[in-house]
Amino acid sequence: MGQTLPKPAxxxxxxxxxxILAAIFIAAIEELAADDYSEAQREAWASAADDEEQFARRLASELTLIATLQNSPVGFASLKGADRLDMLYVHPSATGQGAxxxxxxxxxxxxxxxxxxSLTVDASDNAEGFFLKRGYVAKQRNTVAVNGEWLANTTMQKSLASDAPKGATQ
Ligand SMILES: CC(C)(COP(=O)(O)OP(=O)(O)OC[C@H]1O[C@@H](n2cnc3c(N)ncnc32)[C@H](O)[C@@H]1OP(=O)(O)O)[C@@H](O)C(=O)NCCC(=O)NCCS
Structure with a gap:
């Protein structure tokens, strides 16, 4: 019978x-982006985690949060500056659970x-549906060079304007 799944923390x-974040990054790209990007494109994209020290500097230079299930990291996301969502990756074994x-x-x-x-993200083609569902609007189509490969993505933006009057408590 239906069990209530724990909400990611x-x-x-x-x-x-x-x-572990490098492993999540690589697995998410290899397994979840295969419908939209070729093997060579996914390898080029995932190579951003090859140099772990460089990857660690990127994670530390942004506001990086980790989603855990039963205390184990299953995904992460990072905010660059005030208004750019840079990274969002969930391990293929943990998708569909709200991480x-x-x-x-x-x-x-x-x-x-x-x-x-507003918050802006350069959304990969496989993640566009996820962001659309959250109220992000497609602004611009891009083709970017990544480690010798050309990858397409879409700049999407969500307005963060709150309906609550200023000073209202929630
Ligand atoms: C896109 C990604 C982050 C979604 O992670 P997830 O933890 O499975 O997402 P959630 O469980 O929070 O899903 C929330 C909702 O979005 C939907 N959704 C999730 N991924 C989706 C997708 N790729 N397309 C359309 N809808 C999607 C879910 O069905 C769910 O809908 P519901 O609220 O009606 O149940 C994950 O698939 C991933 O890591 N992809 C590869 C890496 C990548 O492309 N990252 C984005 C870089 S910009």
């Missing part, structure tokens, strides 16, 4: 998390807290 990134939603809910609030009026 959130915690901040620590340097020691780098290897990306919990991560985006938190980063959208934090972006608002940093004064952003």
């Amino acid at each position: 959130l915690r901040p990134f620590l340097a020691a998390d780098t290897p 990306a939603s919990v991560l985006c809910d938190a980063l959208e609030k934090l972006a608002g807290g940093r004064g952003a009026k």
Whole structure:
């Protein structure tokens, strides 16, 4: 019979998390983006985690949150500056359990807290449906060079304007 699945929890990134986040990043790209990107394109995209020190610097330079299930990291997302969602990756074994939603809910609030009026993401083609569902609007189609390969993505934006009057408590 139906069991209630636990909701993913959130915690901040620590340097020691780098290897597991690199593994999540690579597995998410290899397995979840295969319908939209060729093997060569996915390899080029995933190569951003080859140099773990460089990957750790990127994670630490942004506001990176980790989603956990039973205390194990299953996904992560990062906010660059006030208004760019840079990374959002969930391990293929943990998709469909709300990890990306919990991560985006938190980063959208934090972006608002940093004064952003909107949040922008360069969404991969396989993730476009996820962002559309959350109210992001496609603004522009891009083709970017990544480690010798050309990859398409779409710049999408969500307005963070709140309906609540200023000073209202929630
Ligand atoms: C896109 C991704 C982050 C979604 O992670 P997830 O944890 O499975 O997402 P959630 O469980 O929070 O899904 C929330 C909702 O979005 C829907 N959804 C999830 N992925 C979707 C997709 N690729 N397309 C359309 N809808 C999607 C879910 O069905 C769910 O709908 P519901 O609320 O009606 O049940 C994950 O598939 C991933 O890591 N993809 C590969 C990496 C990538 O492309 N990242 C984005 C870089 S910009």
